[in-house]
Amino acid sequence: MNEGRFKRMKDLPSTHLLGTGTPMCSGCGGLEAIREIYDVLGPGTVFVNAAGCMTLLAVYPFTPFRGSWLYTAMASAPAGAQGIRDALDILIEQQRLPVGEDLEVVVLTGDGAAYGMGLSSTSAAIERDLDFLYICYDNEGYGNTGQQFSGATPHAARTATSKGPLGFAGYKKDLFAIWAAHKPAYVATVIGSEPLDLVRKIEKARQLKGPRLIIALAPCPPGWDFDPRESADIGKLAVTTGVWPLKEYSDGKVVHTKIPRQRQPVAAYLEKQGRFAHLFKPQRNEQLLQELQNSVDSYWAEIES
């Protein structure tokens, strides 16, 4: 990995560019990731947003961004990025815009758009080799509407539309693999609670051309049902239990950037979240817990073999 300017924790920016006082929930793992990402990208950006929690970052007449912003719709933020990128290129080519006025075009969507409604427009933007950065904050459900299950919801999670004793019957879609199958310039998973890994990946993505796509797992206090102060700890557990593998794809290869050598049991991650409480109370659902542990174990067995 190109570590660039971020070698140690003390290299992380100590002042932050994203304004405070946004309407995001306290302990929002998505905002944590975006704040860290924005420190690396800076104001020379235009964020192209799709419907989701982060749409409320810019509410007239306020914005926490020092750069630019365009809200589009739920399904077509990558197409909005296409229009802006092409327009900027045309203006530069015609010498109507000095090169110094150019912007990095950044798509910002939640998992609802990224895993579902917006997948077609993302696929096509990658296929057209659009030069853009895509940030998906993945809180594993339609969070802004009260956490109904989405294509990103993990197996067995209770959501507003899967309240039965076994939770969500489906399985989390492997968006990393779907994106990587398009052979874009770069794909990575990140999480705000691992800031050094995150900023290195954003720094690397920033220096590449073409489609660069990032999925940030976003612990969500109201959606996952935990106390906001637990947010960073739950994020760390997502990594140390092996539930959220930190990895990157480039040049046809997938590399794991932080392999948990001594993986903690998955239950340690699950039991901190109300959305999995039915796995522990009134009695432990050993079978389902084992199934979830097995799926994480088999993922890592394949990686380590």
Place this chain on the structure above:
Amino acid sequence: MTRTLLTGNGAAAWGARLARVDYVPAFPITPQTEIIETIADWIDRGEMPGRTVTLESEHSMITAAGAAATSGVRVFTATSSQGLLYGMEMLYTVAGWRAPFVMANVSRGLAAPITLEPDHNDIMAARDSGFLQIHCASCQEVLDSVLIAYRLAEDHRVRLPVIVNLDGFYLSFTREPVEIPAPDAVGSFLLPYDAESTQFRASTPTSQAVAVLGGTPYSYFRYENHLAALNAIPVYEEVAEAFAGVFGRRHEAVEAYRCEDAEIVFVMIGSFASKAREAVDRLREAGQAVGLVRPRLLRPFPGERLQHLLAGKQGVAVIDQNISMGMGGVLHTELAAALYGKAAAPPVLLSFIGGLGGRDITPEELYDIAAVTCQAAEDGVIPPPQLLFTREELREVRKLQAIAHEERNKLESGP
């Protein structure tokens, strides 16, 4: 000036080329595809500057068009029918962005049942989107209207996207002699796009299309959009005047044909109005005082102009090539709203629906419509809205149904 044989699609493409568009996001759909094929071909051969990109849907295409227009370049795009509806969310959205660009819509009936042939239900569905609408009846008008549309869209009193509408097949694939204006003349009529503050650049960070909280700011921006659309009525007059000054062709917001002394008036939009125009000539020859009113501008709605043109008429027959299920013809409804309670409003305003999915409206039907309207004006009895369909056509459908039943029976009774 020589004239060239062009299809309506070719004329739309020429309009975009002469307008010196920078960017053409595209997606193919019948009967529009020839427009984007023509433009792509010109760009590939270096005959036209600019850039085209094929999106994966009309929803994305209109998003890219709006985003590029808000970034400060001149944008053209085109669609049709199902494509217009697939992109409907973004029509409303980019109009709210006040993104000034031009889109050709080649009208085609909507599913279900799926068809390729024209009517106006597609474009009527975009009626409330915030896009302005210009409706064409000839290939020359298509080319000219694209140029007019840019000047209208980009005027700082308007700043809204414009749809130039042409009928599938009847205009899209019909060759007519068209005068292709000289680029220099177009250059003097249509100056380069001045995006003003509508752009993204590093030194002047901008937030566009942000959310609002509450009905007050929401209402403010929506009303602003509406008032800008209304501004387009006087601005259109200026633009049409300037166009006539440069090119010698006058394209009124509402075309009136043999109307001044008419007692009975047809009201129609689009290419089928040419059929009514022909019928007017025949009826005039037979001694009947009939005229035709054809709105070109449908958004903003030229209500005052229509009130003026129809004042004192004995009867008006609105022929809608669209159908609002459970209500009737959209143009009829809008005209009734514009005329109600106005001085000298015609006492008889009849509704006829026809020409759906490319079905012809015959001269005999138009003569009959004139006769029915005349009769209503005489005896004051208003007949209900009429759905044009003949006994012969009904027999034809019955035949198809009989075949369908027969085929089903054969399948069910086995080999």
